Amino acid sequence: MVEKWIKRFYAFLLYLFLYAPIIVLIVYSFNSSKSRGSWDGFTLKWYVELFKDRQIMKALYYTVLVAFFSSAIATVIGTLAAIGIHNAGHFKKKILLNLNYVPVLNPDIVTGVALMSLFVFVGKQLGLVTMLLAHITFNIPYVVLSVLPKLKQLNKHLAEAAMDLGATPFYAFRKVVLPEIMPGIISGALIAFTMSIDDFVISFFTTGSGVSNLSITIFSMARRGINPKINALSTLMFLSVLILLLMINKRSSLEIKGKDDVA
């Protein structure tokens, strides 16, 4: 059983490595000293001050706003795209799929500077709108990739049967196809939402002065030293994402039932 012990120890070390900085952040959000070096005792004051901080609250507002709208719009375009791709002929399908992969495979920084170039080239002022357009752009592929597998599982004849029974194509889509692919659409939307919340690089290049999301705020703070308020905020966000994630996991484990792969 030495081997089992080694395996466990190895896994423990790697998880420790992954979680160490997160634990540090969470612990320091309760530290009454402002400096990172010393521990002065437990406090909740950073959580209180967090909500009074105009700059952080504004950044949080922009983050959520952009995440909400970009994931919603990307979900609509991406779902339609997935349906189109699924029904396209072999050659067209290949082209569309490859186009879909471009933003996924392109390094963030290139996507960022390319979009920035476009906006400046056409004379569009950088700001909330350009950041939103950029987020929709990098979100669409993830929606397409999570809806497509659901369409593949779909029984082709279901919609036909509905139409034989007198449903219009749109009615058949809404009542038969849509509910079947809904799990894929929802997980696509959730992935898009989290991608958008987490993005820094592309937002950094596509937003203008006055509009910054949390990542940009954190980046600009990092050189001066991050305020413990940010630690408090990230603790709260981490917990909400964790809850969201457990919900998705429960969903997919209900869906999968007997099957044992998550990925």
Place this chain on the structure above:
Amino acid sequence: MKKSAASFPFLIWVTLFTIIPLLLVLLFSFTEGNIQNIKEMKFTLENFKRFLQPNYISVLGRSAGLALISTIICFVLGYPMAMILSSMEPKKRNFWVLLFIVPMWMNFLLRTYAWMTLLGKQGLINGFLEFLGLPSLNLLYNNGAVILGMVYNFLPFMVLPIYTVLSKIDKSIIEAAEDLGSNRITVFRKIIFPLSIPGVVSGITMVFMPAVSTFVISRLLGGNRYMLIGNLIEQQFLTVYDWHFGSAISIIMMVMILIAMAFMERFDKDKEGGRIW
């Protein structure tokens, strides 16, 4: 109405916000002059020639080197972890895999920043060493710190695709090999590893690509002394405003990544590399 017409909005979107921007970068890289006016731009190869100066080449070399080292470390650390995860009982392993993904859902800037707290002069690690009566170490603002940041941020991208492929391997193949007298090393060398190559290939590309292009990790953990190609691009676009040169560097980086991917593709004969999602 044809159903494939549903992809029409997508096609317009991709053309406007993916294809055209990339073509613009390509255009900028081969020109000089006013970026907002095509007529005033003149064709030139100067931007690419300029990159051949030793100081830029050394940035390119350092970027490729650090990304390569990080990728190797991720592979060495990640492969055993993927094996451990895939050997768990199905019920347990969903939980542990999820636990591996969860850190990625915390803002990566903050997680990287937290490493500054751990590695700094008065950081936790040095504090611990001091407590033990050992001399403190210079852990921050060097190549080591940048590599650590890369490994930390990109390790899940290595583990997950390998795990996915490993967990799909048919157990009866392994049993058959054992029945035929193979020992565990032979089973690993002749069966498990070759079957996991698609996962390894996508893991390597998914780590190498963001590692080469990052500018945040090197900025935070490397200080301003350690420039990578990503920092160079950022500087040209946001500080120097030489978008033509910045575009040329972007194109060079993309070509470098494409070469690396094409090279890796040769090992992935089945072309069905595991993906995270």
